[in-house]
Amino acid sequence: MSELTKGLEGIVATQTKVSSIVDDQLTYAGYEIDDLTENASFEEVIFLLWHFRLPTAGELQNLKDQLFDNMVLNPRMYSHFEDYATDQIHPMTGLRTSLSYLAHFDPRAEEFNEAAHLNKAIRIQAKVASLVAAFARVRQGKEVVKPKKDLSYAANFLYMLFGEEPTPLQEEGFNKALILHADHELNASTFTARVAVSTLSDMYSGVTAAAGALKGPLHGGANEQVMKMLTEIGTLDKTDEYIQKKIDNKEKIMGFGHRVYKNGDPRAKYLKEMSRKITDETGQKELFEISVRIAEILKEKKGLLPNVDFYSATVYHSMNIEHDLFTPIFAVSRVSGWIAHILEQYADNRIIRPRAEYVGDVHRKYVPVSER
Numbered sequence: 001m002s003e004l005t006k007g008l009e010g011i012v013a014t015q016t017k018v019s020s021i022v023d024d025q026l027t028y029a030g031y032e033i034d035d036l037t038e039n040a041s042f043e044e045v046i047f048l049l050w051h052f053r054l055p056t057a058g059e060l061q062n063l064k065d066q067l068f069d070n071m072v073l074n075p076r077m078y079s080h081f082e083d084y085a086t087d088q089i090h091p092m093t094g095l096r097t098s099l100s101y102l103a104h105f106d107p108r109a110e111e112f113n114e115a116a117h118l119n120k121a122i123r124i125q126a127k128v129a130s131l132v133a134a135f136a137r138v139r140q141g142k143e144v145v146k147p148k149k150d151l152s153y154a155a156n157f158l159y160m161l162f163g164e165e166p167t168p169l170q171e172e173g174f175n176k177a178l179i180l181h182a183d184h185e186l187n188a189s190t191f192t193a194r195v196a197v198s199t200l201s202d203m204y205s206g207v208t209a210a211a212g213a214l215k216g217p218l219h220g221g222a223n224e225q226v227m228k229m230l231t232e233i234g235t236l237d238k239t240d241e242y243i244q245k246k247i248d249n250k251e252k253i254m255g256f257g258h259r260v261y262k263n264g265d266p267r268a269k270y271l272k273e274m275s276r277k278i279t280d281e282t283g284q285k286e287l288f289e290i291s292v293r294i295a296e297i298l299k300e301k302k303g304l305l306p307n308v309d310f311y312s313a314t315v316y317h318s319m320n321i322e323h324d325l326f327t328p329i330f331a332v333s334r335v336s337g338w339i340a341h342i343l344e345q346y347a348d349n350r351i352i353r354p355r356a357e358y359v360g361d362v363h364r365k366y367v368p369v370s371e372r
């Protein structure tokens, strides 16, 4: 058996054409993330990830139409949330359930061929936005808002969440955030999705499993924890003491560090600039100043740099998005990548089944319960 590498660090577990990280550069199907973030729509990126090429105008319109047509939810998808104390259910818990529950309403859920996979892909990508928005509104006792024709995916999500159309600037910023979070090679949730479907289980199983993995604070759940930390710090003058205490206690600081990037996350610069702008515009400059100060301290004292989750927190906060929706929003974007990897796994599958090194007791003999 090969040697154990804790956390599978550095282990190449699959080949992929979906995205790559080489020399701290992130590309989606060969396109640099900077190029896409500055020029593309999230819908184009979805198509790119699923088909490894950019869509023609006709293909793009077709995808937009299909996404819109599938965004409306069967009311039973969210009415059941009224039965629970929704304020005690984390929206990622709600989303994990909802992704699984979606299969109950898909007549082709058990069909296993390329056309059925693409049909599920569209349904899941379209409905994930509506699900997160519906959960947020149901728990506030508000009416669920139906999507609006001819809005972009980014604008429609914000429209369904807030009940009003975003400004062009908000839409542009949110579109960029969706692109930046869409895929990231073999991160924990994507690996989870691939493992789940490598048994030839269906796409709903894959995205449900992946959502469970994304929820954890070492992965997608970090963005919510960043905002918790910023709230606890409160003012710029308390930042140094707060962070020093965490360092002394050997606590992890959320939004920093990365398994692959050791010279910085290329997505963070966009989110930092967005954070600078939007905190300024909304009169919350100090939140940005605290963030920058945390980054300075961690760079100096621990050599740690911000990851994608750090500045996204203040961006979403400044857009008036509730903090526990940050990770579900990450999922709204990342579903596109999970699906791309699931399709790729189906296309050239072998069950993912590594080995474990046994380190427990050996040569034990059963003792009857009366003698123990």
Ligand SMILES: CC(=O)SCCNC(=O)CCNC(=O)[C@H](O)C(C)(C)COP(=O)(O)OP(=O)(O)OC[C@H]1O[C@@H](n2cnc3c(N)ncnc32)[C@H](O)[C@@H]1OP(=O)(O)O
Pocket (backbone or CB within 6 Å): 007, 217, 218, 219, 220, 222, 251, 252, 253, 254, 255, 256, 257, 258, 259, 260, 302, 304, 307, 308, 309
């Ligand atoms: C979308 C995403 O998933 S991005 C990541 C989001 N997660 C976070 O922001 C949570 C905070 N960060 C972390 O926990 C880690 O950096 C991870 C999970 C991202 C990567 O983990 P790993 O690759 O296993 O790195 P590991 O945890 O071994 O860190 C290496 C060293 O840096 C330290 N370190 C890494 N990240 C941090 C951090 N955020 N705060 C403090 N110390 C840290 C570790 O304590 C460790 O130090 P040691 O060698 O003295 O024990």
Ligand SMILES: O=C([O-])CC(=O)C(=O)O
Pocket (backbone or CB within 6 Å): 183, 184, 186, 187, 188, 219, 259, 260, 307, 308
């Ligand atoms: O790649 C990782 O380990 C985590 C990450 O940044 C992501 O999933 O976007």
